Amino acid sequence: MAASEGAIERFRGLRRRPARQGVSTLPETGQEPEILRVENLHTSFFLPIGELQAVRGVSFSLKRGRSLGIVGESGSGKTVLARSIMRLNLGPNVETSGSAFFDGRDLLALPLREMRRLWGTEIAMIFQDPMTSLNPMVKIGRQVTEHLRQHEDVNRPEARQTALDLLNEVRIPEAESRIDRFPHELSGGMRQRVSIASALACEPSLLFADEPTTALDVTVQHQILNLLSREQRQRHMTMVMVTHDLGVIAGRTDDTLVMYAGKVVEQASTAEIFENTQHPYTEALMRSIPRTAEPSHTPLAAITGRPPVATHLPTGCAFSPRCPYVQPRCHEEDPPLVSIGTSEHKAACWYPVGSDANREAYERNLSDRLPQTLAVAEALDADQGSETPANLPNGGLA
Numbered sequence: 001m002a003a004s005e006g007a008i009e010r011f012r013g014l015r016r017r018p019a020r021q022g023v024s025t026l027p028e029t030g031q032e033p034e035i036l037r038v039e040n041l042h043t044s045f046f047l048p049i050g051e052l053q054a055v056r057g058v059s060f061s062l063k064r065g066r067s068l069g070i071v072g073e074s075g076s077g078k079t080v081l082a083r084s085i086m087r088l089n090l091g092p093n094v095e096t097s098g099s100a101f102f103d104g105r106d107l108l109a110l111p112l113r114e115m116r117r118l119w120g121t122e123i124a125m126i127f128q129d130p131m132t133s134l135n136p137m138v139k140i141g142r143q144v145t146e147h148l149r150q151h152e153d154v155n156r157p158e159a160r161q162t163a164l165d166l167l168n169e170v171r172i173p174e175a176e177s178r179i180d181r182f183p184h185e186l187s188g189g190m191r192q193r194v195s196i197a198s199a200l201a202c203e204p205s206l207l208f209a210d211e212p213t214t215a216l217d218v219t220v221q222h223q224i225l226n227l228l229s230r231e232q233r234q235r236h237m238t239m240v241m242v243t244h245d246l247g248v249i250a251g252r253t254d255d256t257l258v259m260y261a262g263k264v265v266e267q268a269s270t271a272e273i274f275e276n277t278q279h280p281y282t283e284a285l286m287r288s289i290p291r292t293a294e295p296s297h298t299p300l301a302a303i304t305g306r307p308p309v310a311t312h313l314p315t316g317c318a319f320s321p322r323c324p325y326v327q328p329r330c331h332e333e334d335p336p337l338v339s340i341g342t343s344e345h346k347a348a349c350w351y352p353v354g355s356d357a358n359r360e361a362y363e364r365n366l367s368d369r370l371p372q373t374l375a376v377a378e379a380l381d382a383d384q385g386s387e388t389p390a391n392l393p394n395g396g397l398a
Helices: 002-015 078-085 112-118 140-144 146-151 156-169 188-200 218-235 270-275 280-287 328-332 356-367 371-384
Strands: 034-047 050-063 067-071 094-102 123-126 206-210 238-243 255-260 263-269 338-340 342-347
Touching (some): 050 078, 050 238, 050 255, 067 078, 078 094, 123 188, 140 156, 140 188, 146 156, 218 238, 255 270, 263 270, 356 371
Parallel strands (some): 067 238, 067 255
Antiparallel strands (some): 034 050, 255 263
16 A cells, blocks of 8 residues: 555656746736636638638637636537647648647647647546547556556556546546446446546646536536536646536636637626626527426527528628527627626627617517517516516526
8 A cells, every 4th residue: 555655646746847947837926827828719621612610719818727618509619619729620621820828838839749748748638428539449447547657657556556546536436346447338427437537647737628428417417517626626727618508617617708600709707697698699598598497398498590500601790690689780790709897708799688779679679570589589478478688687587
């Protein structure tokens, strides 16, 4: 036991590296430094049918130890954004521009050999489907410590003991018997825990979690989310949570980006997003969340229409064909992401939710019997018995 404890302490000592030259260390003032800053990031895929603009001019910053939620429907560019920052979108038909500064280094300008040194040790990702991200031909114990053995001077017995510790830390029952099993011999929830253990093996500073609870039942989802939150707090790790579910980030992330058609349409602290929604798309996502207070079999308020095809984006605001507050200006001009209310709360909308202009637009569209506006009115009538969002908190949200 003493030997194994010494191995773990030795491993932890390896991770306490001195600061790299040119990179600032944590200040003593308690004000956390910026660990990630993304500026005007664009990613396009060039296909036979044309240019697919997956990410369009995304900018944000993230301080050390904080958590960020990136929310949006499938196809909004969430995963591509995360993979672009990590330089995982490889191929001759992919073009990424802009900047992604991690601890003062522009990841998009680093040689691929330098990026390989950062993968796993400084930046890690939990992928969406553990069945495809884990190697089916390799036992889980070896996969958990693959990064550790590649980047650190750790021998086989030390790596095995570290794998056991990590499997126990992510609460895999009977870890000693399961360390020599293959991925297909584990349940979906345990495979995801193995993926988390693998991502945490080298104690990265920045962790991306890409839809970590997809295809898991509700109980296991709750356990996985609690596990990620606990590990993030204990390790003082910066985490980016990618999800389509606003319920996943509620109470679990410090800040939130809402993405639509490759762009950030709203950006604020998570509490502010829920309490003071500004963008019609965010409002629509909120309205579609099931509520336990509603009677059983209550229909959900779905967002009308479909997301735009990224190869043929509409002129003006990409959400305009589905927006209940749409006006002629929305079809002509793409609104910039600007501060609304507080300087930290930004939204890209000509008619922000709750504003006088928003209420007037709603009333005009209601009188014109615009289909998406009528759908919202029906949902509000069923939910609150009100015709206009002006009488409801947060511009129509229950």
